[in-house]
Amino acid sequence: MELTETNLKWSYSFIKNNLKVSALAISVLVLFLFFASFWVKPGFIILLFIFVIFYFRELFFGIDYDLDRKNGELSIKNGFIYRKKHDIKKYRQIKNWKNGLFLATIGDNSFSDNLRGLKLFVSEPEKVKIKGILNGYILSE
Numbered sequence: 001m002e003l004t005e006t007n008l009k010w011s012y013s014f015i016k017n018n019l020k021v022s023a024l025a026i027s028v029l030v031l032f033l034f035f036a037s038f039w040v041k042p043g044f045i046i047l048l049f050i051f052v053i054f055y056f057r058e059l060f061f062g063i064d065y066d067l068d069r070k071n072g073e074l075s076i077k078n079g080f081i082y083r084k085k086h087d088i089k090k091y092r093q094i095k096n097w098k099n100g101l102f103l104a105t106i107g108d109n110s111f112s113d114n115l116r117g118l119k120l121f122v123s124e125p126e127k128v129k130i131k132g133i134l135n136g137y138i139l140s141e
Contacts, residue, residue, distance in 0.1 A: 001126050006070050008133055012100070012121035013062035022059065057082075063121055072137050074118075086118060088137045101131055103138065 001010040015022040029052060037045050053060060058078045066075040067088065077083045091103035100122035106112075122130055 001129070003133075006068065008067040008069060008130070009065065010122065010126055010130065011062050011064050012123060014059045014121075015062075017123055025059065065120065067133070069133075088134070091118065091138050094131055094134055094138055096127070096131075101127065101134070103134075 001008070003009075033045060033049060033052075036048070061078075064077040066077070067073075068075070072088045074086045074088045075083060076086070088103075091105055093104040093106075095102040095104060097119060099119070101120045103118040103120065105116045120130075
């Protein structure tokens, strides 16, 4: 986690934070591609491998977060090509979530809140500090 006057940056890597699950997922993927290579052509296996890497890019490359503290804008970059910006001021509540923090748009616990909210992956040691900084932008619980 990197904290400056204007920005807060942190990264989350599934492989580092969930080592056993990640090792199991990667080994199943490798075994699947290995056994599939006996039945299909190598060109299709390469295409399938590229598709799987792209589809699971968060697992392999992690997620980078960048909070612009002046504008209240959160930029999320997952993988190597996808970047999305969120206005942090539209969220009304911060909730703890098993893999990080959940930013809710509605103050109550409604069913549709999971569809409208934003889940931020944060490792356990950084969760309290990041939640404290986000409280300046969001009306917290």
